[in-house]
Amino acid sequence: MSAVIEARGLSKRAGRATLLDGVGLTVEAGEMVAIIGPNGAGKSTLLRLLSGDLRPSQGEVRLKQRDISSYAPRELAARRAMLSQHINVTFPFTVEEIVLMGAGERSAREAGALVDAALDEVGLTHFRERQLPTLSGGEQQRTHFARVLVQLACGEAEHGPGLLLLDEPTSSLDLRHQIDLVEAARRRAAGGTAVIAILHDINLAIRFADRLIVLNGGRLAADGPRADVVTRETIRDIFEIDAVVHQADGGVPYVLPQSMRARVPPR
Amino acid sequence: MSVATGTNARSPRRVGGGRRFTSIAIPLLLALLAATALAALTVGAAGIPLSRLPAALGFAGTTTADAMTARDQLVLWSIRIPRIAATAMVGGLLAAAGAIMQGLFRNPLADPALVGISSGGAFAAAAAIVFTDSRFGQTLHFLQTELLPLAAFAGSLTATAILYGVSSRGGRTSIAIFLLAGVAITAIANAGIGMLVFIADDRQLRDITFWLLGSMSGATWNKAALLAPVLVIGLAACAYIARGLDLLVLGEADAFHGGVDVERLKRISIVMVSAMTGVAVSISGVIGFVGIVVPHLLRLVIGPTHRLLLPASVLLGAILMVGADTLARTIVAPAEMPIGILTAAVGAPFFLGILLRQRGLASL
Numbered sequence: 001m002s003a004v005i006e007a008r009g010l011s012k013r014a015g016r017a018t019l020l021d022g023v024g025l026t027v028e029a030g031e032m033v034a035i036i037g038p039n040g041a042g043k044s045t046l047l048r049l050l051s052g053d054l055r056p057s058q059g060e061v062r063l064k065q066r067d068i069s070s071y072a073p074r075e076l077a078a079r080r081a082m083l084s085q086h087i088n089v090t091f092p093f094t095v096e097e098i099v100l101m102g103a104g105e106r107s108a109r110e111a112g113a114l115v116d117a118a119l120d121e122v123g124l125t126h127f128r129e130r131q132l133p134t135l136s137g138g139e140q141q142r143t144h145f146a147r148v149l150v151q152l153a154c155g156e157a158e159h160g161p162g163l164l165l166l167d168e169p170t171s172s173l174d175l176r177h178q179i180d181l182v183e184a185a186r187r188r189a190a191g192g193t194a195v196i197a198i199l200h201d202i203n204l205a206i207r208f209a210d211r212l213i214v215l216n217g218g219r220l221a222a223d224g225p226r227a228d229v230v231t232r233e234t235i236r237d238i239f240e241i242d243a244v245v246h247q248a249d250g251g252v253p254y255v256l257p258q259s260m261r262a263r264v265p266p267r
Numbered sequence: 268m269s270v271a272t273g274t275n276a277r278s279p280r281r282v283g284g285g286r287r288f289t290s291i292a293i294p295l296l297l298a299l300l301a302a303t304a305l306a307a308l309t310v311g312a313a314g315i316p317l318s319r320l321p322a323a324l325g326f327a328g329t330t331t332a333d334a335m336t337a338r339d340q341l342v343l344w345s346i347r348i349p350r351i352a353a354t355a356m357v358g359g360l361l362a363a364a365g366a367i368m369q370g371l372f373r374n375p376l377a378d379p380a381l382v383g384i385s386s387g388g389a390f391a392a393a394a395a396i397v398f399t400d401s402r403f404g405q406t407l408h409f410l411q412t413e414l415l416p417l418a419a420f421a422g423s424l425t426a427t428a429i430l431y432g433v434s435s436r437g438g439r440t441s442i443a444i445f446l447l448a449g450v451a452i453t454a455i456a457n458a459g460i461g462m463l464v465f466i467a468d469d470r471q472l473r474d475i476t477f478w479l480l481g482s483m484s485g486a487t488w489n490k491a492a493l494l495a496p497v498l499v500i501g502l503a504a505c506a507y508i509a510r511g512l513d514l515l516v517l518g519e520a521d522a523f524h525g526g527v528d529v530e531r532l533k534r535i536s537i538v539m540v541s542a543m544t545g546v547a548v549s550i551s552g553v554i555g556f557v558g559i560v561v562p563h564l565l566r567l568v569i570g571p572t573h574r575l576l577l578p579a580s581v582l583l584g585a586i587l588m589v590g591a592d593t594l595a596r597t598i599v600a601p602a603e604m605p606i607g608i609l610t611a612a613v614g615a616p617f618f619l620g621i622l623l624r625q626r627g628l629a630s631l
Contacts, residue, residue: 048520051524053520053523053524072528073523073526073527073528073529074526074528076526077524077525077526078526081524082521082524084518084520084521084524087517087518087521088518089516089517090373090374090375090516091373091375091516091566091571092566092570092571093513093516093570093571093572094570097513097570097572101513101514101517101525102525104525104526105510144517147525151525151526
């Protein structure tokens with residue numbers, strides 16, 4: 001196993017506010033990591049630092065044993081792919097044209113098979129000629145996921161296992177497509193990709209990842225296997241709610257917030 | 268919010284994309300440009316029927332060297348052909364500058380004339396006229412023809428830089444601030460032009476008025492020769508930035524994630540928009556709406572992919588400008604209507620139409 005990405009002592013300040021304070025982590029090839037934490041914990045900031053889009057105020061990020069700021073944008077794009085939240089496309093690009101953007105300089109003919117496979121994987125083959133602005137939020141999110149998958153595949157074909165960063169990839173998706181997306185990401189990890197995703201749904205995060213990273217107030221609150229991290233005490237400390245943690249099949253924990261359970265009428 | 272979501276001026280349920288013309292778009296536009304130019308050659312204050320055209324162009328041998336042919340040749344080679352060439356290039360530059368700007372600001376309503384970039388160029392050009400005529404600048408008077416495009420470029424560049432600086436923050440461009448900043452820049456440039464009008468003498472006043480209305484009547488071979496290199500460099504730059512502009516539609520951060528050097532893309536785009544607009548303005552004066560109408564029409568037919576949109580904009584911009592200029596010099600012949608009046612009279616209602624359509628979409 002080799003580290004795909006390593007971060008040491010990452011801090012990010014904006015004006016007087018400290019968004020992130022001394023966070024360090026290492027993610028190996030084939031690992032699946034979920035980042036959880038309350039609003040404003042610094043999750044998106046951490047992901048943007050790991051993507052090379054933001055520069056840290058302190059600390060360093062190394063992607064494949066090289067300082068991330070030493071890569072040119074195109075070199076970086078061949079080694080890490082990132083799906084952001086809230087992408088608003090103002091021109092009438094079709095689904096197919098958006099997905100093809102992931103293929104870089106490759107022509108539609110060269111990347112055709114990759115585009116077809118990605119569209120099939122997100123279940124949008126029948127929408128390929130539809131204009132993106134006419135689709136629902138969830139369908140647009142799946143289109144961008146397909147674009148990111150094409151970018152990842154193009155990069156990994158040349159440089160081996162890369163890094164896949166997902167910022168709340170399931171925020172607009174219905175239950176079925178949440179599971180589809182999570183499984184697509186798992187397949188990438190099984191192929192050697194290092195996957196890091198921010199997830200709001202803690203149960204989805206537990207299902208999705210073998211390892212959880214908990215951020216709170218810009219600091220690393222916990223980092224480890226899901227069974228160690230997901231305890232009643234952690235949930236209470238981080239999210240300030242009371243919750244029951246159950247063990248499902250195979251020892252996978254799941255979290256039931258207390259206040260929600262109280263609303264369920266007794267049988 | 269309604270502005271942001273309503274900017275896709277397309278029917279919401281159009282399946283299939285309507286991308287049937289992508290492979291033949293460029294040849295078709297080239298043929299159309301040739302036909303328009305041919306028509307423009309024949310009409311004007313001195314009419315040259317199609318039957319006399321080959322002889323006048325020198326294609327029909329030397330046997331017909333009569334007085335009529337000599338007159339036709341003079342009209343064509345020293346007046347009409349340079350004017351058509353310059354008009355076509357101005358149209359191409361303005362339309363391509365509009366398309367690049369819309370890609371840069373991710374906003375189909377961006378137009379160099381609408382947000383003060385043309386006005387900035389016109390102000391600088393007018394200042395150059397007054398300065399080189401003044402006692403202080405008289406030593407530079409012989410350079411006036413060369414100085415005007417440079418001044419216009421500098422004025423356009425300043426306006427674009429201010430516009431981007433004001434309306435972009437943290438990688439996001441606010442459409443409302445962008446348009447309002449454009450209004451402010453236009454007002455500043457117009458105040459400067461008003462000041463110049465106030466201090467100018469009669470002859471300078473006529474030159475400055477020409478910039479404000481927009482006209483191709485001053486086109487000569489020299490001016491066409493100034494436009495050509497900018498157009499060639501512009502086309503080369505278009506090929507270089509096309510893919511980056513496509514990805515920029517995702518936003519600056521996501522274009523970067525996709526491998527685009529966003530800062531370099533923005534620098535090249537801003538310099539190109541300013542050079543293309545500035546040089547066009549220095550020849551033709553302020554001509555609005557070409558940069559907004561042409562890319563919009565093309566996106567409806569061939570889609571928004573810049574690799575095709577930018578060269579197609581150059582061609583359709585040339586076609587529309589040559590057509591409009593031909594109309595401008597025949598509609599009130601032997602007098603001439605300033606072409607800027609014509610493009611505004613046609614373009615502004617078109618622009619309102621886009622807004623109406625978007626309003627309809629936004630309220631859905």
